[in-house]
Amino acid sequence: GVAARAAAGETVSVIGGVQADFVPEGLLAGPTAVSSQREGIALALDDVRGRAAAAGIRVGTGFGVIPYFTAAVTRTGLETLATLPGVISIEENALDRADLLQSVPLVNAPAAWSAGATGAGWAVAIADTGVDKTHPFLGGRVAAEACFSNAGGTGTGTSVCPGGATVSIASGS
Secondary structure (H helix, E strand, O other), rough: HHHHHHHHOEEEEEEEOOOOOOHHHHHHOHHHHHHHHHHHHHHHHHHHHHHHHHOOOEEHHHHHHHHOOEEEEEEEHHHHHHHHOOEEEEOOOOOOOOOOOHHHHHHOHEEEEEEEHHHHHHOOOOOOOOOOOOOOOOOOOOOOOOOOOOOOHHHHHOOOOOHOEEEOOOOOO
C-alpha cells in the first residue's frame, strides 16, 4: 500500500526499522544492559536517519528505546530509503485497531491477577488509543487525562487530540 500511494504522488508517513541488536528491555539483565542497548540503537538510528536526511528524505522522530524512526516519503524517497544500508523494514505509519486478545497476555495481566494484584491504592497510568472515562469499570476514578499526537509521525499529519492540538492535558483529552 505504501508503494502504491507513493507512486500515485502522495507523501506517505512511514516507520522505518533499522538493524540493531534489540531485546525488550524488561528481559534484559539490568540497567547496564538497558543502557548499552539504548546506545547501540541510538548509533544505528543516527547513522540511518543522517543518511536518509542527506538523501532528501524528510526524517521524523527516532524512538530511542526501539530501533525505529518515522519519515515522510515520496516515491523517490521510498525507493531511496529501501536501499539504504541498515534499513530492515518500512511500514506505513497508521493507526491500528487495538486487540485485547493480544495485549492482555502480552503485559502478563493474567499472572498479575492470579498473584492478587488489583491496583488498589495505586494510581495506574493507561497508555492507550483511547479510554471511555465514563465506563463503569473506571467508576469515576479517572484522575487526569492527556493526549500526545505527533500528527502522523512527522508532524505533518492530522492530530488525534481535541481541537487538533499535538498535546493536550484538558478534560476530554
